[in-house]
Amino acid sequence: MGINSFAQTAIVKGVVLNEKNLPAEGVNVTCLTAITKTDEQGFYQISIPANQDVTVVFTHVSLKKVSLKVSLSPNEVFVFNMNMSDYEEQMGEVVVNSTNKKAVQGIVTFEAKDIRFVPGANAGIENVLKTLPGVNSNNELSTQYAVRGGNYDENLVYVNEIEVYRPFLIRSGQQEGLSFTNTDLVQNIDFSAGGFQAKYGDKMSSVLDITYRNPTQFGAIMEMSFLGGSLAVDAVSKNKKWSAITGIRYRNNSLLVNSEETQTNYTPTFADIQANINYQASPKWQWSFLGNISQNKYLYQPLTRQTNFGTADAPKALAVYYNGMEKDKYDTYFGALKTTYQVSDTFTLKFIGSLFHTIEQEYFDIYAQYRLGEVDTNVGSDTYGDIMYSRGVGSQLNHARNDLDALIANLEVKGLKNWKQNQIQWGVKYTRESIRDRISEWEMIDSAGFAIRPPKVLPKNDEPYQPYEGLLLPYQYVKATNFTNIDRFSAYGQWGHKGNLGKNEIWYNLGVRMQSWEVSGDNLNGNFQTVFSPRAQFGIKPNWKKDILFRFSAGIYNQPPFYRELRDYDGVVQTNVKAQKSINFVLGNDYSFKIWQRPFKLVTEAYYKKMTDVNPYTIDNVRIRYAADNNAVAYAQGLDVRLNGEFVPGTDSWISFGYLKTEENIDDKGYIARPTDQRLKFGLLFQDYMPKIPSLKVYLNLVYNTGLPCGSPAYADPYLYQNRLNDYRRVDIGFSKVFIDQKVGMSKRKFFKEFKELSLGFEIFNLFNNQNAITNTWVRDVYTKTEYAIPNYMTTRVFNLKLNARL
Structure with missing residues (x-):
């Protein structure tokens, strides 16, 4: 003993x-x-x-x-x-x-300081999340991610306990700009891929819970690279009652987008300023303000494109010549006031009010003329690589004038009571969402001189043999104006306990959420709907020689519809769309051990989700369009495994593997793969340094995902098209030379004496130059009536130089 x-x-x-x-x-x-x-x-x-x-x-x-x-x-x-x-x-x-309180809850934590150096086309917290099992994305230009079969709209994001939002109209990862979260301001990062507690909101997939730091002294963090720059400043008053952190960021993705196959005149500007101000009014009373102003402008003028596809024996190519441009703008304003009052040593009250305002515009007129044909493969020919024989020619005109103005206000009160080994938490929240939306977009397609009628319109014309002589119709057409208001009332209560079962330690948490909402507006009259979501978590740490923890969670996760889920394929708001419901079961195991006298942890989770009242959707790049009808049932099941530890002394790395299968049954037609059915996932985040030169560090970020079933046209019947994209493979690597690190030693040069850190990094994105596709362009040979899926490839290999400094 x-x-x-x-x-x-x-x-x-x-x-x-x-x-x-x-x-x-x-x-x-x-x-x-x-x-x-x-x-x-x-x-x-x-x-x-x-x-x-x-x-x-x-x-x-x-x-x-x-x-x-x-x-x-x-x-x-x-x-x-x-x-x-x-x-x-x-x-x-x-x-x-x-x-292991967070481990019991199935929460993954990150070191904020390491995230800044992990290479990626969109460096930051989301870039690291994509290396975790169960978290999938096949778009390096996007900060959005899907978790365990859910879509991008099913993830909660909190900063300082305040829910944050993203723009509505973005349809492409190129247009996203900056994530709301500024990595330079972050203190703690917690992430749960499912089975989370009742205190978190009403989404079905995941929670990202971020806490900004409360500085104790002056400091600054600076970064400059070919993709932009950032500056974060910490400030503290003399009496220590006031403190503030302010971050300014600017980003230009021209370097990345110009590596794509479409030649463009591309002028993007993504910038924001963010501040978190704290005031300690008394030992028991604290105030804080979180504010953000973001302006993303996206000017896009495509010129030419040639995509080679087919086989080595029968190579083909699609050449496209463009006229026109796209002009998008997303301006967002966010402010939140939070006060915390320590009623007693065991009782805390919090009051939170927030306001989010977004003004978005999406304007484009792009005319494309294309040639589809066979490629000259004669290496010595002057026309090597060019299209020699055309199998199809045509044109396409895309037009949009979309405007959106949304205002979201929240008022919330929360309480926390600790009593012996028990913890009670509760909260009440009111949300008002006001959306003014005008959508007007259409697409005309001409193939070999014949206008192509919409795929869902009858009768069909059998061009070119039997031309249809009726009125011309756009291939796709959406036009609607919506003035929509949504009132929401939500509340939660939960009880947590830590105790012993014999010689074993146990934890459990029981809770329930409620939300009631009503949709109203011009010519809209919805009814109040109410849902309840009971949830439970249980963990046990056996009194064994080995450090092993088991946990189990189960619950109902209702997701009441947000505005985008209410808008159908025709742009019309359907007021009585019900909440999607997911019954979740998660069984997990953490095993901590040592290898080479260094700490490691193996985390395994098996999960199953049974979903009802599902609102079917399609994904095109990052744009989600809903049927606005609860006419499907679905399920998701899988296994996530993650091994993390000090593979190299003093650094934290991990290897992850995920298996996922998710299918849906629409209108009782049978089960088919959902748009997020990404079967296999492998991720690696590895940090290293040169043994003889410890100031030279290496960061490796590797992701492999099997192909998504998003290779079909967005308008197609999913039961007729179940095409999958090719597997997604990407490796980003970064090298960093540390010139100054006060943890190791001071700089002897007077000019650099005030620097705590100074490093220069060199990054290679898409190291092996893999061609990853995000969608397919479908082009038809009118004579043979063959449709060709031409992949839309993402970025190629790109080099970046980055300077980091901390004062």
């Missing part, structure tokens, strides 16, 4: 700095009988008993004492970095209870 007890240890390590942010050498670190000191770089590491509350004490002859109360699991490594000062105002006792 004594030997087993001795083996149950954990590690606390980190770096201690003084008030000047210099390494604090000779700080005594003690815990019970264990004693150590910080070295000349301020680094320390101490072993502590696991599975019990202990206090780690930091003392120094010229600095104030700091205490850290912590409870860790066996073999767990907790990193604690801090500043010690000689001021009266000390942080006092820091309480950390890390008994």
Whole structure:
């Protein structure tokens, strides 16, 4: 028994700095009988008993004492970095209870500092999420992602407990610009791929819960690259009552888009400014304001395109010549006020009010003339690679004048009560959504001189043999004006408990959500609808020698329709669309162990979702169009596996694998693959450094997904077309040379003395130059009536240079 007890240890390590942010050498670190000191770089590491509350004490002859109360699991490594000062105002006792609370909930946490250096065409939090099992995306230009068979509209995103939104009209990843979340401002990142608690909102797939930091001293983070730049500044008042972080970002994706096969004149500007201001009115009362202004302008003038496809024996090509342009603009304004009142040591109240306003415009007139034919494969020919014999010619005219103005207001009150080993949480929220939307878009197609009639219109003309002599109709046509208001009332309550079952530790959480909503507006008269969502989570940590945790969660996840889900294929709002319902079951296991005396964790989750009242949809690039009819049932099932740990000492890397199968049955026609049925997924995020040159670091980001069933025309009957895109394969790699890192040593040069970090990075996006397709363009040979699927390829290999600095 004594030997087993001795083996149950954990590690606390980190770096201690003084008030000047210099390494604090000779700080005594003690815990019970264990004693150590910080070295000349301020680094320390101490072993502590696991599975019990202990206090780690930091003392120094010229600095104030700091205490850290912590409870860790066996073999767990907790990193604690801090500043010690000689001021009266000390942080006092820091309480950390890390008994796998988040692991019990199935929540994945990230280190914010590492995310900034992970290479990707859209670097940031979403870029890292896409390496996780169960999280899928085949569009490197988009920050949107699908989780365990859901679509992009089924994911919750919170910043400081405030729900954030994204623009409505974006149809292409090229147009998205910046994610709302500014990585330079982030402190904590939690992500759940399913089975989350009742305190989170009414979506069916996932939760991304982000907390911005509350700075304690002045600082700045800067980044410059070929794709843009950013600046984040931390500020603190003298009396420590006020603090603020402000971030400014600018991005230009021309470098990426110009690597695509379509030659364009492309002028995008994506910029935003974001601020989080905190005020400590008293020891019990805190106020904070989160604000964001974003302006995304997208000017796109395609010129030419040639796509080669077919086989080596029968190569074909599509050549397109364009006239016209696209001019889109998305302006968003967001503000949220939050106040937290500590009624007592065990009772906290929070009041949150937020306002989101988006003004969007999508205008384009693009005329395309194409040739479809066979390619000259004679290497010595002057026309090598050109189309020599045309199998089809035609033209296409796309037009849109879409405008949207949306205003979303929220008022919320939340409470939290701790009592012994119990925690009770509750909340009430009111939301008002006002949307003014005008959609007017059409497409005309001409093939070999014959106008192609809409696919759903009868009678069909059998051109060119039997031309139809009626009125010309656009191939696709949507026109509608909607003035829509949605009033929502939601509430939740949940109870969590930590205890023991014999010698085993157990956790459980029981909760329920409610939402009631009504759709109204011009010529609209919906009825109030109400749904309830009970949810439960249970975890047990057996008293075994091995560090293993089991968890199970089950619940009903209702998703009341947002505006986009109410609008049908013709652009008309259907007021009585019901909430989609998903009954979720998740069974998970965490196994922590050591390899090479370094910590590792293997996380496995099996899940099953049974969905009813499903609202079928199609996906074209990132644009989702709903049938606005609850005429389907569906299911999703799969297995997610993730192994993470220090493959290289001092760095965190992981390997992930996911299996997913999701199908739907529309109008009892039988089960077919859903648009997000991405069967297999493999992801790798690897960090390394050169053993002899530790300041030279390497970051590798690899994603492999099997093809999505999005290769069919958006207007097609899914029961007739079940084409899949090719597999998605992408590798991004980054190299970073660290010139200054105060955790390791100070710069001896006077000019660089104020820098905490300074590094120069070189990135290669799409290292192996894989041709990944996002959709297909369908072109018809009118004489043989053969339809060809020509892939729309994403970005090719791109090089980027990036400079990072921290003050």
